[in-house]
Amino acid sequence: MLKTKRKFLFFASLIFTFSSILAINLPSNPSNTVLAEVDDTAQYFLDLLREDDPYLTARALKHIKENWEKGYEIMLLEAIYFARSKRHSNKLLQILEQKTGKKFGLDYDKWFQWIWNKESAYPDAYFEYKSKLHRLIDPKFGKYFLNRSHQSTIRLDEVRWGGVLQDGIPPLRNPKMIIPLEANYLKDSAIVFGIEVNGDARAYPKQILAWHEMFVDEVGGVPVAGVYCTLCGTVILYKTEHEGVNHQMGTSGFLYRSNKLMYDKATQSLWSTLEGEPVIGPLVGKGIQLDYLSVVTTTWGEWKKRHPDTKVLSLDTGHRRDYREGVAYRDYFATDDLMFTVPEIDKSLKNKDEILAIRLPEQTNENLAISSRFLKRKSIYQNKIGNTSFTVFTDKSGAHRVFKTGTLDFLEYDGISTAKDSNGNTWTIEENNLEGPNGKTIERLHSFNAFWFGYKAAYPDVTLIK
Structure with a gap:
């Protein structure tokens, strides 16, 4: 897991290396609200990442130390997390430890857990900061948070980047299905996620869906989205049409308490996978909650016995992946370790039981x-x-x-x-x-x-x- 996390951070560092000079501290552009409406607090924290400009970094550090507020903890921690060099991370870490009295070093899990187990205290500027910060990774990320401080039902400090771009784990949209006799790549013991809608039976093998984490299709005449959160082990099927609107769902690239967050293409609102409702963005508070449909986790052998007329995913997905059984997330599934921590670990069961x-x-x-x-x-x-x-x-x-x-x-x-x-x-x-x-x-x-x-x-x- 540490290896995977280092890979995520390395990827982010490369993006910052080539993008920070272009994207941070640009002059205001009245036609671009993403650039024009960043408040000073957000900009000071963004300037902490300007390792190429010691003056800006020093000015930002001075301002933050002299104007320290309790809600700055998460903003400084995220700057440390995304800093390009360990030397710079340690420099910022000294300020965080001095202001909080905590000595967790670069153990990010402990820092996040400490912050998450306190009362939420971040300023509205955190939405601006988070928008601009993550826009450096993917320009589409900026819309998730910008000007949405009053359009959120979850703690923003618990929303974390999962290491991929928007739809960087590509959903399967209207994927090709085949009959059981053609599915010679599947063993009877292979795990599949089975659904039946209006008599239309489909099987989605784990070994394929783990690479895509979502399928969007019409099954039995009903528009649906099946969401597989590999990190948290959930597979949930939703009707995507609500009050005449068919929400086009995708993978946001972000997590909340290690649970996948979806997004809709029209408004770029973030949605809870577990609840089927928007949690950040303009759709919050609109009374939208997608209807659940049933899904079962079983084996391919048992599913096709029950549903001999079933269809099943073809290997021809339009993407090049190693779809052999057990390849995707092999290291993650092999241990009880987490890739992204949560506020509290309950040991009543093992993490991945x-x-x-x-x-x-x-x-x-x-x-x-x-x-x-x-x-x-x-x-x-x-x-x-x-x-x-x-x-x-x-x-x-x-x-x-x-x-x-x-x-x-x-x-x-x-x-x-x-x-x-x-x-x-x-x-x-x-x-x-x-x-x-x-x-x-x-x-x-x-x-x-x-x-x-x-x-x-x-x-x-x-x-x-x-």
């Missing part, structure tokens, strides 16, 4: 995380969230499907597709509902898998069942 997340935000504030290891020992698990009773069926592949079963009590499950209730009735487990006697159906309850650390970071009050 898988949980099943169940929420009904429209009905209750309750939030459940059920250990996948626990569920694999209980092929039938019944509980309640709010006033909704549910049953989790975990099949032989370890895939979880959750249904709103009310007062029904299920006693038997064959581990494939058939269950029996306490009244002796037989039910068939489909992707989106349970089918029972006399044509009765029971709705599936939205749920998804996630790594424990990322879900707990996003929802500190979650109840863990293990």
Whole structure:
């Protein structure tokens, strides 16, 4: 992970080397608000990165030391993080340690955690600074934060660059699908993310989607986006159309508590992957929340048994990647280490232990995380969230499907597709509902898998069942 982080920082340093002289401290241009509306505080912190101009750097240091405010901590820390040389980082670090009384050295995780566990205190100028700072990496990044200090529902200091440009991890847009007989690259044991919308069954192999982290398509006549956050282990499927507007989603390049942030092309607002709603930008407060659709994590062998008419991703994605199983993020998945830290590590489970997340935000504030290891020992698990009773069926592949079963009590499950209730009735487990006697159906309850650390970071009050 340290190697990956160094690669990210090296990439950023190269960009700063060639861009800082051109992009920082340019004269005002009335036709360009990105350049014209940067306040003095933001500019002083940007000048800290002007290692090519000792006068500007010295002036900025003097001003910041003499006018120090509590909210400057995160701005100075980000300047240290992106400084091109260790010598300059250490020079800035001395100021940070002097003003805060903390001695964390260049252990960025400790600095970030210390800041995040205090009350938020950054000034509005931080939005200007963050916009201009990250615009040096990708000009598109500037729009995410500029003039948006009053259009945010999350802490800006917890929004971190993930090391790639906008759509630098390229989403698969209307990807080519093939029939199972043509998918000779897939082993039956390969992990796939399966969906079925209006009878249209699709499988998205992890070994491909890990390189792209998102697919945008029309499935069963419904425009959708499937979002895979490799760092936090979540795969969530959304309807992208809301009140007549089809939001064109992409990968922002930023994270919030190690969870991927999406963006929409029209407004460049940042969106929560877990919530399906905008969290920074002009769409905040507009009542927009995308509808969830069900997705299951299973094996290719089990999925095609259940859905012989399924389609599956072709290797012909339009991109050149090593799509062999287990190649993408191999080092990250091989350990319990994090690439990007979170405010607090909860050791109730290992960081990357898988949980099943169940929420009904429209009905209750309750939030459940059920250990996948626990569920694999209980092929039938019944509980309640709010006033909704549910049953989790975990099949032989370890895939979880959750249904709103009310007062029904299920006693038997064959581990494939058939269950029996306490009244002796037989039910068939489909992707989106349970089918029972006399044509009765029971709705599936939205749920998804996630790594424990990322879900707990996003929802500190979650109840863990293990």
